[in-house]
Amino acid sequence: IFMYGELTDKETGEKVRLTFENYEMNSFEILMYKKNRMPVWFFVKIAPIRNEQDKVVLFLCTFSDITAFKQPIEDDSVKGWGKFARLTRALTSSRGVLQQLAPTVHKGENVHKHSRLAEVLQLGSDILPQYKQETPKTPPHIILHYCTFKTTWDWVILILTFYTAIMVPYNVSFKTKQNNVTWLVVDSIVDVIFLVDIVLNFHTTFVGPAGEVISDPKLIRMNYVKTWFVIDLLSCLPYDVINAFENVDEGISSLFSSLKVVRLLRLGRVARKLDHYIEYGAAVLVLLVCVFGLAAHWLACIWYSIGDYEVIDENTNSVRMDSWLYILSESVGTPYRFNASGNGRWEGGPSKDSVYITSLYFTMTSLTSIGFGNIAPTTDGEKLFAVAMMMIGCE
Numbered sequence: 591i592f593m594y595g596e597l598t599d600k601e602t603g604e605k606v607r608l609t610f611e612n613y614e615m616n617s618f619e620i621l622m623y624k625k626n627r628m629p630v631w632f633f634v635k636i637a638p639i640r641n642e643q644d645k646v647v648l649f650l651c652t653f654s655d656i657t658a659f660k661q662p663i664e665d666d667s668v669k670g671w672g673k674f675a676r677l678t679r680a681l682t683s684s685r686g687v688l689q690q691l692a693p694t695v696h697k698g699e700n701v702h703k704h705s706r707l708a709e710v711l712q713l714g715s716d717i718l719p720q721y722k723q724e725t726p727k728t729p730p731h732i733i734l735h736y737c738t739f740k741t742t743w744d745w746v747i748l749i750l751t752f753y754t755a756i757m758v759p760y761n762v763s764f765k766t767k768q769n770n771v772t773w774l775v776v777d778s779i780v781d782v783i784f785l786v787d788i789v790l791n792f793h794t795t796f797v798g799p800a801g802e803v804i805s806d807p808k809l810i811r812m813n814y815v816k817t818w819f820v821i822d823l824l825s826c827l828p829y830d831v832i833n834a835f836e837n838v839d840e841g842i843s844s845l846f847s848s849l850k851v852v853r854l855l856r857l858g859r860v861a862r863k864l865d866h867y868i869e870y871g872a873a874v875l876v877l878l879v880c881v882f883g884l885a886a887h888w889l890a891c892i893w894y895s896i897g898d899y900e901v902i903d904e905n906t907n908s909v910r911m912d913s914w915l916y917i918l919s920e921s922v923g924t925p926y927r928f929n930a931s932g933n934g935r936w937e938g939g940p941s942k943d944s945v946y947i948t949s950l951y952f953t954m955t956s957l958t959s960i961g962f963g964n965i966a967p968t969t970d971g972e973k974l975f976a977v978a979m980m981m982i983g984c985e
Contacts, residue, residue, distance in 0.1 A: 593622040613638045613646045631660040728805040751856045763891035784826035824852040890949035912968040957983035
């Protein structure tokens with residue numbers, strides 16, 4: 591609007607305003623003014639750009655100077671020329687503008703009303719990357735990384751990655767053996783889906799350094815092997831199935847449980863995908879809540895691991911009465927007891943559900959700097975971890 595002047599057509603200006611309000615794609619010829627109040631004719635193209643949720647996030651506007659077509663320029667070099675000669679000079683010196691304005695119509699092109707996505711794809715190469723304007727020609731077994739199927743599949747992998755980020759620390763810290771058939775089947779299905787994802791990634795295009803779509807199968811395989819293949823392979827190994835066998839050695843079982851932590855590296859992909867939604871306030875709020883909950887969950891698992899490691903003094907084969915687990919066991923009425931007639935080990939203690947809820951409660955109150963004091967670190971290891979946790983909470 592600040593470029594409008596006394597000779598700017600009000601009807602055209604109103605059309606421009608409605609184009610923005612209705613999120614439409616349109617083009618106009620309009621007279622505008624420079625800072626020095628010099629009038630200039632522009633051919634303006636307006637195009638809305640939409641995100642994955644089909645919401646307009648910005649407009650792309652291109653201005654082409656067509657003053658030469660509207661009024662030939664009169665300067666000292668053309669004084670005495672006729673009107674036709676001046677017009678010819680203006681047209682020949684503005685062939686670049688003419689080429690920009692000339693529409694490219696291919697044989698058999700559909701000239702009917704396009705969808706919103708098609709409207710965006712009609713923009714010139716100076717506005718959008720080449721691979722967004724036309725569908726690249728790919729081999730039959732190659733999948734475009736931005737097609738509907740791959741986008742949906744990526745969201746499925748993202749959700750399963752969050753499931754893994756929650757269950758893996760819990761299973762590793764609490765040393766759970768997946769004897770429950772239901773959970774064993776669910777985790778096996780997740781492992782199979784991650785394995786299928788590896789196969790699909792070997793057949794999915796990617797964007798090269800210059801912004802072009804790479805569809806060559808050999809380059810796709812080399813790129814995937816160099817980037818995410820090792821992490822994805824370690825993520826889909828059936829650790830839970832191996833741990834489910836009763837005759838598995840305790841050391842091997844602990845090793846496989848520890849290797850499951852590698853799956854958390856897949857969160858790097860989640861971060862890259864969620865980066866597209868940072869511009870939305872509601873999305874940022876939900877993301878921060880999820881990150882806070884996930885961080886509290888991880889810290890709760892570590893907090894329990896410290897207490898479980900320190901509650902039994904291996905040197906004296908006795909219970910440390912200053913441990914938070916011992917205090918919790920006494921308060922809930924499930925104290926630790928020594929099985930002298932059996933395996934000669936300490937048994938009892940609070941249930942895993944009670945321990946996890948208490949651990950999560952403590953990490954939540956510590957991260958938010960509330961700290962009611964009913965659960966407090968007493969050993970050196972617990973105090974060091976509490977200090978680290980409060981520093982994380984400050985950040």
